[in-house]
Amino acid sequence: MSTHDDLPHRLAQSYPDTPDHLHRLRTRLATAAAADGILDIAYRTVDSPVGSLLLAATDIGLVRVAYQREDHDTVLQTLADRVSPRILHAPARLDATARELQEYFTGARRTFDLPLDWRLSAGFRATVLHRLSDIGYGHTASYAAVAALAGNPKAVRAVGTACATNPLPVVVPCHRVVRSDGSMGGYLGGVDAKRALLTLEEAPGKAHT
Structure with a gap:
């Protein structure tokens, strides 16, 4: 059975040094991590009229939206400490969130229809x-x-x-x-x-x- 530690090494061997290999590697790594049950938090960033936003989601739903001024690296570290250290840049898992935010910022959406993970509030x-x-x-x-x-x-x-x-x-x-x-x-x-x-x-x- 494959392990978390050897995933990056195994996947890196599958790709030559081409311009899009990093993107393809990340996508393959995210897929493999999810399949192996070692991806607890997926994240990505999106551009918006109020700056870059960090989006993070668990299997339950969207768990974090963070402004650039909050320092995205610090936010990710906090998620690792409070939720799980198994975090991976996996943009596809947040496509629906990114789409609804884009619709909101263009005035086409007034309410969000997203599953939310409320664990960071009590x-x-x-x-x-x-x-x-x-x-x-x-x-x-x-x-x-x-x-x-x-x-x-x-x-x-x-x-x-x-x-x-x-x-x-x-x-x-x-x-x-x-x-x-x-x-x-x-x-x-x-x-x-x-x-x-x-x-x-x-x-x-x-x-x-």
Whole structure:
């Protein structure tokens, strides 16, 4: 039976030094790793109007979306520590996610239809994130309103923390949470990215209560 350690060596022997051999090698390696049951997390990057996004998925679903400013290498290391070290660049496994994001950024999609792996969120933070889809496309809600939706009207600061640590930005729309006076508030992708997403959705500046 083949082992994880000898996969790269075996596959490298199958390809000559041609311009596309690296791409073909990665594809073959991802396929072989999946077949051998040693691929727990697949990842890829995609370009977007808000910069390069790292996408990562488990067998359960999309587990991470990360902005460039979060440092993709650091994010991958965190995934290795918290989920599994068996991570591989396997773009094909994230084709559906990449396609839905492209549709969203071109204005052709308003909601995402993707399986999600929520394991990086827990407790009240997870409760908050699960309620963000209640804020419809083109709308915003205040931190206080989201706290009420999550069942704890006094936990406004905790809502801010949940949004700041959202492992699935864009797909789980924490960008729709703004201050009660309508100002942007913070955002893990940066204020410019938050503004760009709200502009894309043509969300009103005033928060809904």
